[in-house]
Structures are given as C-alpha cells and as structure tokens.
Amino acid sequence: MSESMDARMRDEIDDQVAEAFDAYLADRLAEPGPLRASLARRRSTGLVLGTVALGALATALAPDGSAAVCWIWGAIAVTDLAWLLTGHRG
Structure with missing residues (x-):
C-alpha cells in the first residue's frame, strides 16, 4: 500500500x-534575450537541440556521480551559447 x-x-x-x-x-x-532573438531571426536550432539530445544520452549512459557528466554539460552550454550569440545561420 x-x-x-x-x-x-x-x-x-x-x-x-x-x-x-x-x-x-x-x-x-x-x-528578450539571445534565444528569443535567434528564434525571431528564424535561425536553425538544430545544433542546440542536437547537443542537448546528446547530453541527455550521455547523462543516461554515464555512471552515477560521474564527473564526466559535468564536463559534458559544461561543453554543451558553452557551445550553445557561442552558437546563439555569434549569429550563425543554419
């Protein structure tokens, strides 16, 4: 019960x-912000969504308490912010 x-x-x-x-x-x-601005300019969000999907997969496969997960998500955050802020078109 x-x-x-x-x-x-x-x-x-x-x-x-x-x-x-x-x-x-x-x-x-x-x-207002970089995400909304990127969506307003109709920029491709494929890289951002792809990195988040890969991060979720890596998190699911990583052993519990793995420090690698922190490094993976840190790299994803840096990559995605750089992509959103530099104005790349996809």
Whole structure:
C-alpha cells in the first residue's frame, strides 16, 4: 500500500514539475534575450537541440556521480551559447 502511494505521489510531483517547467519556459521565451532573438531571426536550432539530445544520452549512459557528466554539460552550454550569440545561420 505504501509503495503505491509513493508511486502516485512521485507521479503527481512529476506532473507538477513538468507544468511549472512549461510555464517557466513560456515566460522565458516571452522575454528578450539571445534565444528569443535567434528564434525571431528564424535561425536553425538544430545544433542546440542536437547537443542537448546528446547530453541527455550521455547523462543516461554515464555512471552515477560521474564527473564526466559535468564536463559534458559544461561543453554543451558553452557551445550553445557561442552558437546563439555569434549569429550563425543554419
């Protein structure tokens, strides 16, 4: 009984976190900044989405507590920010 309640609570929390994240993203996209500017100029976001997908895959495959995950996401952040700020067209 306790395990099913824990599973239901985790599902409810996951739903609430997803809703809050969606609202946060909607607010962030409404604000001026490099991401909104890049979308307004119809720039390709393929590199950004590709690096995030690869980072998610690397995170899933990495051992727990691996320092490599921090390095991977740091490199992704630097690459994506450089791409958004330099004005490359795709």
